[in-house]
Amino acid sequence: xxxxxxxxxxxxxxxxxxxxxxxxxxxxxxxxxxxxxxxxxxxxxxxxxxxxxxxxxxxxxxxxxxxxxxxxxxxxxxxxxxxxxxxxxxxxxxxxxxxxxxxxxxxxxxxxxxxxxxxxxxxxxxxxxxxxxxxxxxxxxxxxxxxxxxxxxxxxxxxxxxxxxxxxxxxxxxxxxxxxxxxxxxxxxxxxxxxxxxxxxxxxxxxxxxxxxxxxxxxxxxxxxxxxxxxxxxxxxxxxxxxxxxxxxxxxxxxxxxxxxxxxxxxxxxxxxxxxxxxxxxxxxxxxxxxxxxxxxxxxxx
Ligand SMILES: Nc1ncnc2c1ncn2[C@@H]1O[C@H](COP(=O)(O)OP(=O)(O)O)[C@@H](O)[C@H]1O
Ligand SMILES: [Mg+2]
Numbered sequence: 001x002x003x004x005x006x007x008x009x010x011x012x013x014x015x016x017x018x019x020x021x022x023x024x025x026x027x028x029x030x031x032x033x034x035x036x037x038x039x040x041x042x043x044x045x046x047x048x049x050x051x052x053x054x055x056x057x058x059x060x061x062x063x064x065x066x067x068x069x070x071x072x073x074x075x076x077x078x079x080x081x082x083x084x085x086x087x088x089x090x091x092x093x094x095x096x097x098x099x100x101x102x103x104x105x106x107x108x109x110x111x112x113x114x115x116x117x118x119x120x121x122x123x124x125x126x127x128x129x130x131x132x133x134x135x136x137x138x139x140x141x142x143x144x145x146x147x148x149x150x151x152x153x154x155x156x157x158x159x160x161x162x163x164x165x166x167x168x169x170x171x172x173x174x175x176x177x178x179x180x181x182x183x184x185x186x187x188x189x190x191x192x193x194x195x196x197x198x199x200x201x202x203x204x205x206x207x208x209x210x211x212x213x214x215x216x217x218x219x220x221x222x223x224x225x226x227x228x229x230x231x232x233x234x235x236x237x238x239x240x241x242x243x244x245x246x247x248x249x250x251x252x253x254x255x256x257x258x259x260x261x262x263x264x265x266x267x268x269x270x271x272x273x274x275x276x277x278x279x280x281x282x283x284x285x286x287x288x289x290x291x292x293x294x295x296x297x298x299x300x301x302x
Contacts, residue, residue: 072213072291072294072295073167073213073214073290073291073294073295074162074167074168074210074213075158075162075167075168075170075173075210075211075212075213075214076093076167076168076169076170076212076213076214076215076216076287076291077170077172077173077174077175077212077214077215077216078090078169078170078171078172078215078216078218079172079173079175079176079179079215079216079217079218079259080217080218080219080220080259080275081220081222081225081252081255081256081259082127082225082229082252083220083224083225083226083227083228083229083232084218084219084220084225084275085218085220085228085275085280085283086171086172086218087109087171088275088280089216089218089273089275089280089283089284089287090106090169090171091106092280092281092283092284093169093216093284093287093288093291094106094169095284096281096284096285096287096288097167097288097291100288100292102167102291102292102295103164103165103166103167104166104167104168104169105161105166105167105168105169106169106171107153107157107158107161107168107169107170107171108171109171109172110123110149111149111152111153111156111157113149113152113156115145115148115149115152116149116152118145119145119146119149121135122135122137122142122145128180128184128248128251129142129146129180129184130142130184130188138190139181139184139185139188139190140185140190142181142184143177143181143185143201143204144204146176146177146181147177147201147204147205150173150174150177150205150208151207151208153170154208154209154210155209158170158210159209159210162210167291168210170212173211173212173215174205174208174211174212175215175259175262177201177204177205178198178201178258178262179255179258179259179262180255181197181201182194182197182198182201182254182258183251183254183255183258185197187254194258212269213269214269214270214271214287214290214291214294215269215270215271216270216271216272216273216287217259217263217270217271217272217273218273218275218283219272219273219274219275219276220274220275220276221276222249222252224276224277225252226244229244271286271287271290273286273287
């Protein structure tokens, strides 16, 4: 498919300012203000628009509309249990993409915003981010803090990075909200049952502008995860951060169950990587291949 006139000198647009209006479809004038007449704005959420010479915006990549299969992977989320190797795999994927000349940015679990800094303090007190005595949080307010930080990422960090044409590699994203908070909200007696929690969390997350195009589920058996957790450098105030009690194991089991449900609901979004006995590079290669394949398939289609 023609991309709408390659002779227009299409280039990746300059980064949008952080405070760029939070909208799915931009008016033609806004696009031309940012990328100039005749430029191509490759990804505004799922809808690609071309700013034409006459200043009107036209959808130019029909294949992008309504089909995630037809667009390149831009945002990759890394999900999985503690110690599975999410952060290590993300870094290895970043290096692998660099070797292939594909620009990507690594996005940490928590942002540097006040929301993120609050969560860094909270995780130092409890590795599962549960409210502890005198930290002033309840299960509901802690949920809102986590969701707030994800929205901050979405609007202020992920959006601008994708607009520059970078792949975003995010350490935990929306699925984390579901599989980590659901057990907490139910076992604390805050919300009556999982169904109600999942309904509430779905609504809370429904205005994210940049859902992951690919979610890498990093898997490793519990025994290996526990070994890795025991070995990892300690910066936790919580004394039990490197140990797994029976209660911790119950949390892991509940999370496993919800992750399995999330994957079953959207199987094509997930790529499960076995990061148990294998060297990290093997998993990284699988992820880089998946990104690269869809990139070239999309380019061929255009
Ligand atoms: N495939 C692997 N082989 C050996 N060590 C690994 C592997 N994947 C991760 N690790 C190590 O295990 C520890 C936990 O990994 P990390 O990426 O921090 O897990 P997560 O971010 O999922 O909690 C780190 O020290 C990391 O270097
Ligand atoms: Mg990590």
